[in-house]
Amino acid sequence: MTRKPAKAILVFTISCAHVLTAALSIAQTTAPTSPTLDLKSALDLARHNYPSIKAKDAEKESAAYELRLMKNNYLPNFIVQGQVMDATSNQLRGTFFPNEGTAIPVSGGIKVNGYTNDAVWTSFATGLVNWKFFSFGKYKAAVEEAKAGMTVAEAEYQNEIFQHQIRVSDAYLLTLMLDDMVKSQRANLSRVKALKDVTVAYALSGLRPGVDSSLVNAEYSKATLLFLEAQRLANEQNVYLKELLGLTGGGKLTLDTTVLLQQLPQQLQTEKGFDGNPRLTVYRNTVDFQQTRIKAIKRRELPSVSFLVSGWGRGSGISDKLTDNGDFVYKTSFSAGVPFRAYNYMVGISTIWNVTTLFKTSNEARQQRAIVKIAEERYNEESLKIESEWERARLRYRAALEVARQAPVQLKAAQDAYAQAKARYDAGFSTVLELTQTFSVLNRAEVDSSVATGNVWRAILQYAAATGEFDVFINNLN
Template sequence: MHKYIVKIMLAILLCSQQAVSQQMPKVLSLDEAISRSIETYPSIRAKLAEIQASKAEAAASRVGYTLPAISFQAQALYATSNQVRGTFFPNEGTAIPTSGGIKVNGYTSDAVLSSFSTLLGSYKLVNFGKKKTDETLSKARIEQASADYERELFEHKVEVADAYLLTLVFQDALKVQQKNFDRIQAFYSVIHATAAAGLRPGVDSSMAAAELSKASVVLLESQKIAEQQKIKLAELLGGESPNFELVSDKFNVTLPVYNVHNIQQENPLLKFYEKRIGSSIAQTQAIRKSYLPSIMARGALWARGSGISDRTDDAGNFAYNSSLSGLKFRAYDYMAGLTTLWNISDVFRTKQQARSQQYLTESYQQQFNEARLRVDGQMQTADLQYASSLKVVEQAPIQLSAAQAAYAQADARYQAGLSTVVELTQSIALLNRAEIDQIIAHNNVWRSFLQKLAAVGDITDFLNQAK
């Protein structure tokens, strides 16, 4: 935290850009900023979509078990009917079957129209526990998606709140630099006038001009940093225009009161890792069950038509009719019964898949352990930062009071001709730094308080005290 404070001070005091003062049309509180970001930020909306996708996938899985599968097909073909007796392997449906009797007059290029239509229904009567494991897996995936959404939502709230506090400290620092610039400008005007009248040495006027230029550079840079941070905050709000003002009175006047919290398993980050482990375990169970067969109740209706007659002539040849009458159904059939298909060798494949998933579960468990260690470390760091910030904020008013007294004394001594311009400029720089320290110290208490509750996994206390 100390290093971060130094970086903020150096960034404010050492860089440069043009200052532009404009009236913001809107005042944005912390609660409003968080609410706006939740409604519009893309990553949060994406996580909500993932939840809906998981629910839709679960619904699709339920349909596969609760509703029968019904399929219909129809075809009208113009084809020859040459064939021989024997059998053939279907080669996963790529072989084309030929239907009809064997012609005694050999092969012919004559072709006729034929038709074929089927209505097939099947329902899984027995699935040997596959339905239950699939339902458990679907539920686990929904819980994982929901936990991922809660994690993303929580982390974004923390990020927005922290960006809000940083924007405040940079804007307040800009006000301090404007005040410092006005102070040095008034100081320069007096010295320049007295030097021009011969009452002060010319070197005093030159040094005052240098201090005024330096103050202008710092003011310009403070404006740039403040605007950059406001743009970053606007980005976290979902691309809002940065034309808004922030509410700073609460954070500059009061300090938060920390109530003891313990890290809970409900921490959104830990909860996400926990749900991912549960989903992986459910996936393992589903894989183990997937090789088992299902007993299906099946029923079918089908009909066929052909332009080849069922009767033969005296020579034993079938009569061919190439007209459209071949499309008319001539034979009708039905079927009902139970079927099953079991790829027994799949047990070896699913066994290896289950082992692979178990290793993934172990990986997720170790990631959970790592996240827990990281959260514990964040809590300890946040405790240290919070305690340090409280000590600093106690000293900041003392530093500011002493710097104000030193400036008043140096100014009085210089006006009386008892000191040099160097002593006065040093007192101005000391006062400016004390004013900046005062702002940073107060803001850092709130930021460290936020980080403590972020490590716990619940920033409700911060939001309540920030109202």
């Protein structure tokens, strides 16, 4: 849930200043130039802007159209055709294979005068209704499969929204925490600069030893480095937050600081389960979807019963009259061949059953059962992960809450230590080295104080991510 810049903060502060106790994120370091963006508005903005959410919404829409398509398959096929052709009519006795409809069909009877290149106009029109009104459950199984697919798409869409809400909320919290850290580093830099100015002036006048000036200059350089590093991390995290919101262009976000980090959230009831986690819902629905495919595969073994109705008319330039030698009379004009001369109709029921499908679907069903097993085990794996996240979130919340209670005590003691050390140094009873040591203690205590509150919020967010109940977090903003 944290990003690399947040990890960099932890490494930096441990090695250089020991001022952070948890991962942080970006802060505003300049005067705001845009309206304040509260967390709820940020979540709404991300939901409408972020590409992955839009993609899942499109997948959901696609699944809905797939369901409509499966339902439309029950409608009868109504086919109409009309054609006019100029063609010869030579034919031989015997048979031929149509090559899946690519061969030209026979066009006339056997003629006594042999073959000829003479061509006549012919016409043909037909209307056909083919309705597979009974399919032994194949149609219903296909619809159920499409419904299960749409359920999976809907679950994935809701899960994408939920997971992105968690990412945005965490980035928002880290942004505020880094903002507070930058303020602490700026305050620390101001304290060191004030001491530097006084100490250098005293050293130049001979009232303080020169080593004091050197020590203070070193402390000032360290404080400057801490401040610059905090600014860098803040700027990087601000860019990351804008990315999660789907925003482009320059400028910094101005965030609302009236609730988060200013107060602790309400007490959290950590006994709720995690069965409603959207990630689990996706995996559970995927198992159901794969199981419906087994039924659809088995239904394909069965035949279909069709109701057929058709009517057609045909015209030809070859007359029914014969010449003296017994051949048909050819009329090559367009008007002689196009008008219909014969009409027919057909009404009936047809059954088609590809028996060899039994062998194919048997292996396909076995393969699908293995796929169902894969989906079930992935669900079990995800359930273990989420249960672990749930337990860790409960532990983190309790620990973060205890730290938040102790942080003000640490801050008060550090402030007192700094005030006492400064008073002793101003009175000439202590060295500058003793005073500079209190700078780091006070700086760490100031950062720890704001970090402690932010970590309680982040612990609740992690708990919400594990349980799948985002309201556990968002209701505390009211």
